[in-house]
Amino acid sequence: MYWLRSDNPMLIFSWLATAGVWTLGGWLIATHAFRLEERERLLAGFGLGMVMYLWFINLLGHWVEATTTFIAAAFLVVGVGMAFAWKGDRPLLRRSDLRVWPWIVVGLILMAIFTRLARGMGIFDEPKNLSIVSTMAAGDIPPHHYLNSTVPFAYHYGFQLFGASLVRLGGLLPWSAFDLSKAISGAYLFLLLALFARRYLKHNLAGLLVAGILAFVTGTRFLLFLMPSGLMAQIDALIRVRSPDVVVGMPLSQAILQGVVLDDGPPAPFLFAFMDSFGWPLVMAIHIGPSVFSFIVLLLVWMVAPRMKGKAAAVVLMILFSFWAIVWESSYGLFLIAGLLMAIITIWKQGRATEEWVKWTIVALLVSVPFAILQGGTITEALRKIIFGLGNAASAASSEPASLGGFALRWPPAIYSKHLGSLEIFSLRELFVAILELGPVVLFTPWITWWTWKRFRLGDWMLGAAVVSAWLGFALPIFFSYEYDRDIVRFTEHGLWIWSLVLIIMAIEQASAQVKVFTRLAFGGLALMLLGGFVVTGSELSAASQSVLSEQGISYLDSYVAREVWDQLPPDSEVFDSYPWRATMITGRLTRVVQGNMSYNYGSSPEWEALRADPSVERFLDNGFRYVYIDENWWKGLSEAARASLSAPCVQVVTEHVDSERGNFRRLVNLDQCEP
Numbered sequence: 184m185y186w187l188r189s190d191n192p193m194l195i196f197s198w199l200a201t202a203g204v205w206t207l208g209g210w211l212i213a214t215h216a217f218r219l220e221e222r223e224r225l226l227a228g229f230g231l232g233m234v235m236y237l238w239f240i241n242l243l244g245h246w247v248e249a250t251t252t253f254i255a256a257a258f259l260v261v262g263v264g265m266a267f268a269w270k271g272d273r274p275l276l277r278r279s280d281l282r283v284w285p286w287i288v289v290g291l292i293l294m295a296i297f298t299r300l301a302r303g304m305g306i307f308d309e310p311k312n313l314s315i316v317s318t319m320a321a322g323d324i325p326p327h328h329y330l331n332s333t334v335p336f337a338y339h340y341g342f343q344l345f346g347a348s349l350v351r352l353g354g355l356l357p358w359s360a361f362d363l364s365k366a367i368s369g370a371y372l373f374l375l376l377a378l379f380a381r382r383y384l385k386h387n388l389a390g391l392l393v394a395g396i397l398a399f400v401t402g403t404r405f406l407l408f409l410m411p412s413g414l415m416a417q418i419d420a421l422i423r424v425r426s427p428d429v430v431v432g433m434p435l436s437q438a439i440l441q442g443v444v445l446d447d448g449p450p451a452p453f454l455f456a457f458m459d460s461f462g463w464p465l466v467m468a469i470h471i472g473p474s475v476f477s478f479i480v481l482l483l484v485w486m487v488a489p490r491m492k493g494k495a496a497a498v499v500l501m502i503l504f505s506f507w508a509i510v511w512e513s514s515y516g517l518f519l520i521a522g523l524l525m526a527i528i529t530i531w532k533q534g535r536a537t538e539e540w541v542k543w544t545i546v547a548l549l550v551s552v553p554f555a556i557l558q559g560g561t562i563t564e565a566l567r568k569i570i571f572g573l574g575n576a577a578s579a580a581s582s583e584p585a586s587l588g589g590f591a592l593r594w595p596p597a598i599y600s601k602h603l604g605s606l607e608i609f610s611l612r613e614l615f616v617a618i619l620e621l622g623p624v625v626l627f628t629p630w631i632t633w634w635t636w637k638r639f640r641l642g643d644w645m646l647g648a649a650v651v652s653a654w655l656g657f658a659l660p661i662f663f664s665y666e667y668d669r670d671i672v673r674f675t676e677h678g679l680w681i682w683s684l685v686l687i688i689m690a691i692e693q694a695s696a697q698v699k700v701f702t703r704l705a706f707g708g709l710a711l712m713l714l715g716g717f718v719v720t721g722s723e724l725s726a727a728s729q730s731v732l733s734e735q736g737i738s739y740l741d742s743y744v745a746r747e748v749w750d751q752l753p754p755d756s757e758v759f760d761s762y763p764w765r766a767t768m769i770t771g772r773l774t775r776v777v778q779g780n781m782s783y784n785y786g787s788s789p790e791w792e793a794l795r796a797d798p799s800v801e802r803f804l805d806n807g808f809r810y811v812y813i814d815e816n817w818w819k820g821l822s823e824a825a826r827a828s829l830s831a832p833c834v835q836v837v838t839e840h841v842d843s844e845r846g847n848f849r850r851l852v853n854l855d856q857c858e859p
Contacts, residue, residue: 184356184732184739184742184743184746185302185356185358185359185730185732185742186355186356186359187354187355187356187359187746188350188354188355188356188742188745188746188749189354189746190746191354192354194352194353194354195353195354195355197352197353197354198348198349198352198353198354199353201253201254201257201348201352202257204257204258204260204261205232205233205235205236205256205257205260205261206228206229206232206233207232207261207264208232208235208236208257208258208259208260208261208262208263208264208265209227209228209229209230209231209232209233209235209260209264210224210225210228210229210232210264210276210280211228211261211264211265211267211268211275211276212228212231212232212235212260212263212264212267212499213225213227213228213231213487214228214268214271214272214275214276214277214280215264215267215268215271215272215275215492216267216487216491216492216493216495216496216499217487217490217491217492217496218490218491218492219486219487219490221277221279221280221282222282222283222378222381223378223486224277224280225280225281225283226283226286226287226374226375226378227375227378227483227486227487229371230371230375230479230483231483231487231499231503232260232264233345233371234479234480234483234502234503234506235259235260235263235499235502235503235506236256236257236260236348237256237341237342237344237345237348237506238502238505238506239255239256239257239259239260240252240253240256240324240344240347240348241324241325241341241344241506241509241558241559242256242558243255243256243259244319244322244324244325245324245325245559248322249320249321249322249324249351249750250351250352252322252324253347253348253351253352254352263498263499267495267496271492286374286377286378289374290370290371290373290374291370293366293369293370293373293374294366294367294369294370295366297365297366297369297370297469297470298362298363298366299727300470300723300724300726300727301362301363301365301366301469301470301726302359302362302726302730302731303449303725303726303727303728303729303730303731304447304448304449304470304723304726304731305358305446305447305448305731305732305733305734305737306445306446306447306448306470306734307470307471307472308471309358309447309733309734310329310734310763310764310768311329311338311764312343312346312361312472313357313358313361313733313764313768314329314357314764314767314768315329315336315338315340315343315347316343316346316347316350316357316360316361316768317347317350317357317749317767317768317769317770317771318767318771318772318773319340319343319344319347320346320347320348320350320351320357320360320750320771321351321749321750321754321771321772322750322754323771323773324344324347324559325340325558325559325560325563326338326340327773328777329764329767329773329774330763330764330767330774330775330776330777331775331776331777331778332757332773332774332775333775335559335563335564335567336564337560337561337563337564337565337568338560338561339473339509339510339511339512339560339561340509340559340560341473341476341506341507341508341509341510341560342364342368342472342473342476342510343361343472343473345364345367345368345476346360346361346363346364347360349363349364350749356742356745356746356749357745357768358732358733358737361472364472365469365470365471365472365475366469368469368472368475368476368479369465369469369470369475371479372465372469372475372478372479372482373394373398373465374394375479375482375483375486376390376393376394376397376482376684377390377391377393377394378390378486379482379485379486380392380393380394380684380687380688382486383688383692384688384691384692389691392691393684393687393688393691396687396709396713397465397680397683397684397687398464398465398466398716399464399465399466399712399713399715399716399717399720400464400622400624400683400687400709400712400713400716401457401459401462401463401464401622401712401715401716401719402458402459402460402461402619402620402621402622402712402715403619403620403622403623403711403712403714403715404439404455404456404457404458404459404460404619404620404715405439405454405456405457405714405715405718406619406711407435407436407439407456407616407619408439408456414612415435415436416436417612418435418436418612418613418616419434419435419436421610421612421613422434422435422603422604422606422613422616423435423604424438424455424602424603425601425602425603425604426601426602426669427443427445427455427602429441429443429444430443430455435603435616438455439455439456440455440456441454441455442454442455443455443458446734447731447733447734448726449722449723449724449725449726450725450726450728450729451721451722451724451725452722453719453722454718454722455602457714457715457718457719458602458715458719459620459622459715460600460601460602460603460620460672461600461601461620461621461672461675461676461679462474462672462673462675462676462679462680463719464715464716464719464720465680466716466719466720466723467719467720467723473510473511474511474514474673474676476510476511477507477510477511477514477515477677478680480503480506480507480510481507481514481518481649483503484500484503484504484544484645485645485646485649487499487500488500488540488544488645489540489643489644489645490540491539491540491543491544494539494543496543497543497544497546497547497550498547500543500544500547500548501547501548501550501551501554503547504519504547504548504551504555505551505554505555505558507551508551508554508555508558508560508562509555509558509559509560509561509562511673512555512560512561512562513656513670513673513674513677514652514656514673514677515555517652517653517655517656517659517674517677518548518648518649518652519548519551519552520652520655521648521649521651521652521654521655522544522545522548522648522652523545523548524651525639525644525647525648525651526541526545529541529644538642538644541644544644544645565589589665589666589667590663590664590665590666591663591664591665591666592662592663592664593605593660593661593662593663593664595607595608595609596608596609596661596662597613597661598614598617598620598621598660598661598675599660599661599664599668599671599672599675600617600620600672601668601669601672602620603616603620606620608661621675621679622679622683622708622711622712623707623708623709623711623712624679624682624683624686624708624709624712625657625679625682626708627682627686627701627704627705627708628654628657628682630686630689630701630705631650631682631685631686631689632650632654634685634689635647635650635685646685649681649685650681650682650685652677652678652681653677653678653679653681653682654678655674655678656674656675656676656677656678656681657674657675657678657679659671659674660672660674660675683712686705686708686709687709689702689705690702690705690706690709693705694706733768736762736765737765737768738847738849740840740841740842740847740848740849741765741769741849743838743840743849744769744812744838744840744849744851745768745769745770747837747838748769748770748837748838748851749769749770749771750770750771751770752770752771752772752810753809754772756772756809756810757772757773757774757775757807757808757809757810758770758772758773758774758808758810758811758812758851759774759794759798759803759808759810759811759812760774760811760812761795761812761813761814761816761817762814762817763776763787763791764776765812766810766812766851769812770810770812770851772810774808775788775791775806775807776788776791777791790806794806794808795817797822797825798811798821798825798828798829799824799825799828799829800828800829800831800833800834800854800857801828803854804854804857804858808854809853809854809855810837810851810852810853810854811829811851811852811854812849812850812851813829813848813849813850813851813852814847814848814849814850815846815847815848818848829852831857833854833856833857834852834853834854834856834857835852835853835854835855835856836850836851836852836853837851837852837853838850838851839851
């Protein structure tokens with residue numbers, strides 16, 4: 184019971200038809216708003232249509248019923264496309280654009296592979312992702328906290344809207360919808376990377392080579408195997424591993440010998456020596472989702488902005504930028520700052536001679552800011568917290584350093600690794616380890632910057648803004664910490680992906696002309712960075728041998744319940760489940776487990792703990808829970824009085840599924856008839 188929440192498999196064609204509508208709209212936009220090449224229009228149009236579709240879903244979802252929202256958003260994309268086509272060239276669309284069908288075939292093959300791998304893994308923040316995919320599909324847009332129905336969720340939920348559309352229109356279950364949305368985005372990213380790189384390298388095979396290399400590049404921690412034992416002993420005295428759990432507290436020299444089996448991840452362990460503190464290689468990052476979709480938005484903007492046909496196309500760029508803010512606010516913020524810096528430099532140097540597309544790209548970036556503030560998600564809720572003083576009063580009274588929005592000065596400066604903690608840049612041994620963690624690409628940043636500056640002076644404004652954002656992403660975590668410091672590596676990851684992309688393009692470009700020492704060194708560095716990605720991918724491939732619905736605690740019995748009750752309960756109802764987030768995902772209805780609105784706050788409230796330990800119908804009703812989800816583990820641990828209360832004649836069984844062989848069951852009950 185992995186795929187469908189309905190007995191009607193034809194529902195997937197409803198989603199496919201809707202996807203065809205927004206693809207048509209994106210194709211029209213790519214044809215009439217931008218001067219794209221024949222090979223680019225359809226593929227770029229797919230991405231433009233997809234991003235704009237999700238942006239319109241978020242806009243309409245504030246006020247409009249769910250099914251109408253998910254359908255109407257596609258037609259709004261077509262409406263935008265027709266508006267551009269109204270006075271555009273004829274024909275409206277060109278049949279020659281379909282010559283990219285071999286690329287589409289490659290994309291479908293990649294999508295099938297990524298879906299199979301995603302089906303075999305249940306890692307990467309499944310509770311929050313699957314919960315909000317389910318609740319947004321049921322109409323909760325912007326989403327409330329998946330463990331606290333009373334507050335909005337301060338989270339970058341933009342990508343999860345894609346999965347929600349597959350649940351709502353395609354009839355998929357939340358886990359299959361999320362896996363398929365990641366597979367589609369991952370496959371499209373590789374096509375877009377190849378298309379983008381061809382702009383610089385002028386050859387299809389070169390573009391595909393760039394995409395293939397970037398898929399695997401990662402850090403080079405494994406080079407510690409080559410270090411003398413004396414040096415490793417000195418490093419061990421400075422560094423203790425902080426994550427993953429199985430190697431926490433180990434000296435680094437021992438940790439690099441370990442295999443890490445992640446919960447519900449691939450059966451084959453990941454070798455710690457080949458893992459990366461600053462993000463997975465792209466072949467694994469696709470199973471996270473938002474960071475990959477963020478990269479898609481960046482590449483789309485990078486490709487279409489210089490090809491604007493007129494100032495009206497800035498509306499499309501504004502939508503791309505503002506949606507970026509609810510997909511991956513860290514990358515959006517970095518590009519916003521970098522774009523403004525580059526705008527100042529450009530206008531100061533060129534004045535009125537500044538190209539029109541640059542002016543309107545800057546305008547689109549600025550206009551996206553109020554949308555980013557008001558549309559929901561992390562930025563909206565962070566500003567709400569700052570402006571209206573909704574922060575935790577206890578934290579204000581603590582002795583922690585003063586901070587703004589969770590940021591504080593980091594001293595001494597350090598490169599933060601989510602596995603190894605702060606690696607001080609003034610300690611040569613720690614800096615050496617940090618460079619291995621980052622990978623050789625960091626050693627080529629002066630060359631990358633020099634090449635970028637030359638291109639920028641020739642008019643490649645987007646390249647300049649992207650590389651400046653990469654420098655910001657690398658430098659900010661060195662001097663600033665964050666209240667959840669593991670997340671600050673997203674800045675570093677942003678920089679490393681951009682630097683790696685540019686370095687690969689540079690190396691191939693130089694190799695096609697004249698081999699130089701830097702080119703040879705670049706290929707050598709990239710070869711080292713590929714090794715880690717290949718090893719990690721080997722472990723990932725073992726996931727194809729299994730099928731996992733989600734994290735531990737979710738079984739096929741839950742899928743039977745979901746097929747019967749998803750979005751069938753009254754919209755304002757709340758569901759209690761001893762496994763906090765499970766019922767939210769299964770029913771599409773919210774719950775109240777935690778106090779507060781932090782995505783990291785998994786600590787349950789005293790009231791919820793009391794209900795789980797000693798439940799009764801009266802206590803549930805007093806706390807506003809009209810539905811209770813029961814499994815065999817919780818039921819076996821209850822007192823006789825609690826069982827009797829939940830078996831009272833007034834308690835109505837909505838649905839129940841039993842596995843008599845294993846003694847497992849799932850039961851959803853309604854307490855409405857027990858009201859006094």
